Amino acid sequence: MTAPTRWRTLTASVCGAAHRRRGLPNQDAVRVTRCPDHAPLILALADGHGSAHCFRSRCGARLAVGVAHLARSQLHEPVGLSGVRRWAEEQLPRELVREWRRRVERHLAREPFTTDELDALDTAGRRTLAANPFVAYGTTLLMVIVAPAFILYLQLGDGDILTVAASGAIERPIAQDPRLIANETTSLCSPQAWDEMRVTFQALAGAPPGLILAATDGYANSFRDEAGFRQVAHDLWEMIRGGDWAGIERGLPDWLHEATEQGSGDDITVGLLAERTDAGPPDAAPRLERDTDPHERTAPTDAA
Amino acid sequence: MHQLLPLGTTVQSASGHPCTVETFLGGGGQGEVYRANLVDRVLALKWYFPEQATPAQRNNLEVLIRKGPPSAPFLWPLELAAADDFPGFGYLMPLREPHYKGLVDLMKRRTEPTFRALATAGMQLAQAFLDLHTQGLCYRDISFGNVFFDPETGAIQVCDNDNVAIDRAVDSGVLGTPRFIAPEVVRGEAAPSTQTDLFSLSVLLFYLLHIHHPLEGRREAEIKCFDLPAMNRLYGDEPLFIFDPHDEGNRPVPGLHDNALAYWPLYPQSLRDLFTRAFTAGLHDPEERVRESEWRAALGQLRDTIRHCEHCGAENFHDVGRPADEPFACWHCDQGLAPPLRLRLGREQVVLNRDTELFPHHLDRLRRYDFGAPLASVQPHPQHPQIWGLNNRSATTWVITTAEGTTRDVEPGRSLTLAAGVKIRFGNLEGEIHR
Numbered sequence: 001m002t003a004p005t006r007w008r009t010l011t012a013s014v015c016g017a018a019h020r021r022r023g024l025p026n027q028d029a030v031r032v033t034r035c036p037d038h039a040p041l042i043l044a045l046a047d048g049h050g051s052a053h054c055f056r057s058r059c060g061a062r063l064a065v066g067v068a069h070l071a072r073s074q075l076h077e078p079v080g081l082s083g084v085r086r087w088a089e090e091q092l093p094r095e096l097v098r099e100w101r102r103r104v105e106r107h108l109a110r111e112p113f114t115t116d117e118l119d120a121l122d123t124a125g126r127r128t129l130a131a132n133p134f135v136a137y138g139t140t141l142l143m144v145i146v147a148p149a150f151i152l153y154l155q156l157g158d159g160d161i162l163t164v165a166a167s168g169a170i171e172r173p174i175a176q177d178p179r180l181i182a183n184e185t186t187s188l189c190s191p192q193a194w195d196e197m198r199v200t201f202q203a204l205a206g207a208p209p210g211l212i213l214a215a216t217d218g219y220a221n222s223f224r225d226e227a228g229f230r231q232v233a234h235d236l237w238e239m240i241r242g243g244d245w246a247g248i249e250r251g252l253p254d255w256l257h258e259a260t261e262q263g264s265g266d267d268i269t270v271g272l273l274a275e276r277t278d279a280g281p282p283d284a285a286p287r288l289e290r291d292t293d294p295h296e297r298t299a300p301t302d303a304a
Numbered sequence: 305m306h307q308l309l310p311l312g313t314t315v316q317s318a319s320g321h322p323c324t325v326e327t328f329l330g331g332g333g334q335g336e337v338y339r340a341n342l343v344d345r346v347l348a349l350k351w352y353f354p355e356q357a358t359p360a361q362r363n364n365l366e367v368l369i370r371k372g373p374p375s376a377p378f379l380w381p382l383e384l385a386a387a388d389d390f391p392g393f394g395y396l397m398p399l400r401e402p403h404y405k406g407l408v409d410l411m412k413r414r415t416e417p418t419f420r421a422l423a424t425a426g427m428q429l430a431q432a433f434l435d436l437h438t439q440g441l442c443y444r445d446i447s448f449g450n451v452f453f454d455p456e457t458g459a460i461q462v463c464d465n466d467n468v469a470i471d472r473a474v475d476s477g478v479l480g481t482p483r484f485i486a487p488e489v490v491r492g493e494a495a496p497s498t499q500t501d502l503f504s505l506s507v508l509l510f511y512l513l514h515i516h517h518p519l520e521g522r523r524e525a526e527i528k529c530f531d532l533p534a535m536n537r538l539y540g541d542e543p544l545f546i547f548d549p550h551d552e553g554n555r556p557v558p559g560l561h562d563n564a565l566a567y568w569p570l571y572p573q574s575l576r577d578l579f580t581r582a583f584t585a586g587l588h589d590p591e592e593r594v595r596e597s598e599w600r601a602a603l604g605q606l607r608d609t610i611r612h613c614e615h616c617g618a619e620n621f622h623d624v625g626r627p628a629d630e631p632f633a634c635w636h637c638d639q640g641l642a643p644p645l646r647l648r649l650g651r652e653q654v655v656l657n658r659d660t661e662l663f664p665h666h667l668d669r670l671r672r673y674d675f676g677a678p679l680a681s682v683q684p685h686p687q688h689p690q691i692w693g694l695n696n697r698s699a700t701t702w703v704i705t706t707a708e709g710t711t712r713d714v715e716p717g718r719s720l721t722l723a724a725g726v727k728i729r730f731g732n733l734e735g736e737i738h739r
Contacts, residue, residue: 070529081333081334082332082333082334082445084333085332085333086447086448086449089448090408091530095530098560163305173305192562195411195412195413196412201331201333202305202331203331203332203353204307205307205336205353205354206307206308207307
């Protein structure tokens with residue numbers, strides 16, 4: 001089995017072409033949490049909804065990737081794989097949603113809605129917000145947790161996770177939700193949002209996936225079809241197999257810019273987790289990493 | 305996602321037949337499950353991860369296979385399987401039918417069964433536990449993932465039975481999280497047994513009817529970090545029922561535990577009393593736990609007290625313990641409901657809805673819990689659809705006595721008009737319609 005410190009990570013986030021044209025910021029967020037002593041590696045991505053009602057969704061997305069590291073608290077415990085799976089399916093979604101709501105409440109207490117923010121809404125929007133102020137912070141959440149004995153994939157709302165096996169076979173560990181069409185998405189701000197979170201548990205008996213790609217929906221939406229999006233995962237895997245991780249680090253922001261310009265126009269954030277295939281130097285001292293600023297940059301987070 | 309057996313692999317069943325792996329169905333903490341073909345019979349094949357494929361697991365499986373399933377709902381291990389090219393072993397079992405849904409589907413609202421289906425599922429679950437326990441077996445580790453139900457009928461299937469063990473076996477290990485385990489097991493003071501299974505059964509039934517855990521209220525909401533010590537406190541050291549009548553310290557929190565708050569008041573007091581006993585006295589004293597047969601009877605009665613709102617059609621429960629003159633409003637549309645017509649059969653009552661069927665369970669004391677072919681059903685009059693009757697679908701002639709005192713026979717295939725005061729002799733059992 002493969003210790004998490006044997007994984008290297010890379011994240012990149014670009015502001016959507018359509019957002020730039022309208023002077024809007026990147027409303028995605030991404031964070032990698034790498035913990036000491038072979039504890040799990042956590043990749044979290046969030047896509048703030050960005051609609052008129054969700055005027056603080058950039059903040060909501062950043063809060064969302066911030067709560068993802070909560071998952072560490074119990075993954076150290078010797079509850080066995082069955083126990084981890086049950087906890088992930090039954091408890092973790094509730095904990096993540098609840099903590100996100102706590103943090104939103106704290107933020108809102110510090111910074112109540114301003115007159116400008118509220119004046120920009122129509123009557124229906126103000127009514128929606130009065131009933132559920134979390135809507136202003138609405139965001140999706142994608143998470144991948146890699147531990148020595150298992151991988152957990154979690155998804156609330158749209159976005160995509162692909163895995164590439166050593167054989168090159170590409171799979172979606174979380175099946176696409178047929179309800180998520182035409183910009184409709186489940187969200188952390190939904191009532192009982194934990195019920196909407198989809199979880200896949202994968203115990204690691206043999207080789208783990210060679211590459212895990214997680215992306216906000218702006219990336220897949222930039223391609224004509226699923227095959228085009230899967231081709232990206234395939235191409236990245238070929239580069240990794242060819243030892244060209246540095247090439248991915250250099251090229252990823254440009255590729256994402258190109259995708260949003262010619263494709264969705266939406267913000268695009270990508271997180272890559274790849275098993276180290278080279279002997280490489282020993283891993284550096286493990287560290288808990290901070291948020292990656294979701295602006296126009298890549299964040300190589302290779303621990304080695 | 306599967307890692308243990310490539311699709312198309314052939315493994316050998318213990319009886320010497322080749323079994324071909326067709327598709328990957330899912331993975332868990334112990335192994336992976338595949339759809340497999342054994343001599344033109346489609347089955348499920350579970351293959352263990354190497355570290356789980358222990359001699360103890362194999363021995364346990366051999367015992368279970370020898371004993372056979374306690375009853376039909378158990379998707380029981382049929383035979384062991386092995387392969388020359390792959391380490392470890394697996395076992396074959398019947399395949400779960402695809403229209404069966406899990407409790408996780410219920411929790412996530414991917415299925416919205418009727419109360420009748422849920423009550424039936426609960427009754428069948430209690431029966432399944434009774435069947436298991438009378439074989440000297442206990443579940444040890446039942447949870448959400450083990451129980452599936454047909455949302456139309458409430459029929460259940462119990463999966464992943466490879467962790468079933470002989471009651472009070474010394475080496476029985478606890479595999480899961482504490483949420484479904486009796487407090488004394490969580491605290492490490494007792495081994496899993498039929499007594500601790502009774503607690504798990506109560507939790508499952510509460511979950512089935514409330515889509516919520518009976519111990520998760522304010523105390524759970526106040527936990528900042530849901531780690532193992534916190535779970536042990538909640539489910540083992542300091543468990544407190546969310547509706548404990550003498551301690552309000554763990555009440556459901558609006559916004560977080562809305563299901564519990566919404567569903568609890570809908571059920572008849574007698575059922576709420578049973579849950580209260582299970583999660584107050586039964587939390588601390590295993591002898592006080594509600595027996596499988598008590599749950600079975602209570603849920604059978606619950607099924608018979610369902611009445612449809614005449615305004616909106618929503619299912620409501622007629623509480624037989626409630627005074628007849630006490631106003632009652634539909635939980636869904638809030639309009640007042642008159643007491644429904646009921647058939648009193650001894651100490652039990654069956655609400656006579658437009659779709660009510662009576663089974664041997666109701667009309668034959670020697671065939672309790674037989675819900676096979678119905679013996680009677682409520683039907684409209686063929687010429688006057690506003691008049692409703694009870695159709696005799698049995699092979700026995702009934703004798704009725706009207707409120708005015710006249711008697712007549714109701715032959716098989718014939719009906720009697722539903723009216724308060726009518727007495728019906730169904731063979732050796734008499735019932736009376738009343739409001």
